[in-house]
Amino acid sequence: MLHINDNYLKLQASYLFADIAHRISVFQQKHPERELIRMGIGDVTNPLPQACITAFHKAVDEMGAAATFRGYGPEQGYEFLRQAIAEHDFQSRGADIDAGEIFISDGAKCDTGNIQELFAQGARIAVPDPVYPVYVDTNVMAGRTGVWAQGRYQGLIYLDCTAANGYVPELPAEKADLIYLCFPNNPTGATVSREQLGLWVDYAHKHQALILFDAAYEAFIRDERLPHTIYEIPGAREVAIEFRSFSKSAGFTGTRCAYTVVPRDCRAWDAAGREQSLHGLWNRRHSTKFNGVSYPVQRAAEAVYSREGQAQCRALIDGYLENARLIGEALDELGYQHVGGSNSPYIWVACGRDSWEFFDLLLTHAGVVCTPGAGFGRCGEGYVRLSAFNSGENVQKAMERLAGAARMLKA
Ligand code: PLP
Incomplete structure (x- = not known):
């Protein structure tokens, strides 16, 4: 009888991104008219440098x-x-x-x-x-x-x-x-x-x-x-x-x-x-x-x-860092504690409540998708990750929506 590597059975199914996708799909079925802005992704959005x-x-x-x-x-x-x-x-x-x-x-x-x-x-x-x-x-x-x-x-x-x-x-x-x-x-x-x-x-x-x-x-x-x-x-x-x-x-x-x-x-x-x-x-x-x-x-x-490559990559990253700065500024105005964003594309936000609960509220009231911190480990509970990998226009819109939904998001 061929035995498998039983250690694989110890692995927790990675529910994080599957769960996010599922919640988004349920939401979109109920509200096909709502346009979502994805602020949770860890993938770049701009094309390769020339x-x-x-x-x-x-x-x-x-x-x-x-x-x-x-x-x-x-x-x-x-x-x-x-x-x-x-x-x-x-x-x-x-x-x-x-x-x-x-x-x-x-x-x-x-x-x-x-x-x-x-x-x-x-x-x-x-x-x-x-x-x-x-x-x-x-x-x-x-x-x-x-x-x-x-x-x-x-x-x-x-x-x-x-x-x-x-x-x-x-x-x-x-x-x-x-x-x-x-x-x-x-x-x-x-x-x-x-x-x-x-x-x-x-x-x-x-x-x-x-x-x-x-x-x-x-x-x-x-x-x-x-x-x-x-x-x-x-x-x-x-x-x-x-x-x-x-x-x-x-x-x-x-x-x-x-x-x-x-x-x-x-x-x-x-x-x-x-x-x-x-x-x-x-x-x-x-x-x-x-x-x-x-x-x-x-x-x-x-x-x-x-020389051109270095300049183009720097411009690419400067664009993401500007997004991160805008996100940080919006969070400051709303009174959220956060870290990251100034030397990183990620902003880690203390959301003041259960991270999945915040995810659902942000989706429902702002049409914005974040990543619940609990998916990254026990110390991630109470946090969400926002990503600067997006267009400046989307980031601006997402932050306006966040401000508009501020009252609904507070614990
Ligand atoms: N290391 C960290 C911390 C990452 O966040 C990622 C991708 O998101 C990687 C490594 C993977 O990088 P690569 O695309 O080179 O496989």
């Missing part, structure tokens, strides 16, 4: 001519892209990362999900709450947790992110081996300072632990006091892997390109206590299970680093 499109087209033409056609590329990614990344995203900020430490992939979702394969079954895992669910679910699938009870998986260390700690978790009392951190954060939009990140790097050194640093929203950082990469922190090369993506920085959610940085000094230990190179292990994993991102997509990603 520099990327031009490079993309050119590379497709190359694939159509015998002299320039390319078959399988290097699994780790083409040198031209890895070199551009190393120079622009790291060396220009004084972070000592070279092209050989960069692994191109088709998404930060896959990379943040796959990385746990390198670690022992018994590794103690720490995750933020609220959390990007991939970190949790992939460890459940791998059997590193117990069952789901009272809104959490047994065996995981949850790092509470609350108003009290400014949505930046404190160091855990118990020893964690693998720590997932995400800044600017999804869903809270919170950022981390150099000093705060330095505490985590020190913790990882002290406990021979590793930080998995998800910087998928790095491009939204405008406050230059904030670190853009964990490798700006001294000592991070030995204890941190960083994940980046072109999804939000250049609108690649449907085009697919991302990368992971595994410095050569990054270490963990085998069962005999000998130090092992995580760079070597990830290289082995990547080249065994992945055959590279397509050549035209890598050329399109390379164009992000051209």
